[in-house]
Amino acid sequence: MKKHIRLLVAIAALAFCISAAGAYAQNAGVPEHMLVTVEAHHGKTVPDVSRADVMVYEGKDRDQVTDWVPAQGDHAGLELFILLDDGSGFNLGSQLDSIRKFIGAQPASAKIGVAYMQNGIAKVEQAPTTDHDLASKALRLPMGMAGVNASPYFAISDLAKKWPASPDRREIVMASDGIDRYYGTGDLQDPYLDAAIHDAERANIVVYAIYEPGAGHFSHSYWQSYWGQMYLSRLGEETGGEAYYIGMSGAPVSFDPFLEETAQHLEHQYWVTFQAKVPKKSGWQRVKVSTEVSNAELVTAHEMYVERP
Numbered sequence: 001m002k003k004h005i006r007l008l009v010a011i012a013a014l015a016f017c018i019s020a021a022g023a024y025a026q027n028a029g030v031p032e033h034m035l036v037t038v039e040a041h042h043g044k045t046v047p048d049v050s051r052a053d054v055m056v057y058e059g060k061d062r063d064q065v066t067d068w069v070p071a072q073g074d075h076a077g078l079e080l081f082i083l084l085d086d087g088s089g090f091n092l093g094s095q096l097d098s099i100r101k102f103i104g105a106q107p108a109s110a111k112i113g114v115a116y117m118q119n120g121i122a123k124v125e126q127a128p129t130t131d132h133d134l135a136s137k138a139l140r141l142p143m144g145m146a147g148v149n150a151s152p153y154f155a156i157s158d159l160a161k162k163w164p165a166s167p168d169r170r171e172i173v174m175a176s177d178g179i180d181r182y183y184g185t186g187d188l189q190d191p192y193l194d195a196a197i198h199d200a201e202r203a204n205i206v207v208y209a210i211y212e213p214g215a216g217h218f219s220h221s222y223w224q225s226y227w228g229q230m231y232l233s234r235l236g237e238e239t240g241g242e243a244y245y246i247g248m249s250g251a252p253v254s255f256d257p258f259l260e261e262t263a264q265h266l267e268h269q270y271w272v273t274f275q276a277k278v279p280k281k282s283g284w285q286r287v288k289v290s291t292e293v294s295n296a297e298l299v300t301a302h303e304m305y306v307e308r309p
Contacts, residue, residue, distance in 0.1 A: 077168030
């Protein structure tokens, strides 16, 4: 009888411990990390931001920030793809020297890859390498054929899915007209754009998009150009990057100012780690990272995918 009572007590104690551990896990949250870029509201001097200055919100709820590490020194690892649209007009050829200069200016440890958007995939011409001369040699003129790339967003998703996981920063600098010839334009809810954004966010990939007119009729269509630039703006902003363009249908005279700004962003990035709320089920959560430091703005992806433990 006494043994039976002791067994029941032990079972009850074990159940209590399991329940307490579960409650603790719920309160502790789910550790998440995201890449954040610090920008200056005005001027070019980027303010210093410490961990105590950083706030992370899911809706109105503030999450606990547990780490804030500059992407420098041992944490400076960078894998960066140059992704060019094979359906671009031949004006893109005049920008290749600017891209080569940008590649050459990256830290020696940075791994640079080159791929072209073609037939809905990212056709890799050069896997990420620290041999920057080799990466530069992989650049070539686009095919310049209208419609050779059905949707640039297929290519983004393809690259995100086949890019091997890494603790390093993963970023894309792309040039495209942004027009989704597969789905069409004029719809803010393009499912392939949404999928590309989610695939990039889930892989912690930041996208910097440069508008470059494509070949053929669409290159001088105000309507198509407008929506292409809208899509590129969404892609850049929602993944924590930027989108660059000069007008509805104009080709940039030079990529230099866009690439110089991108390089500055790469020099002011941090990894933030925080305790996300435990979701009722795995899924997407809206997130905002901010600071009250004067003249500082924190830029990151708009959403994160949180797995339920």
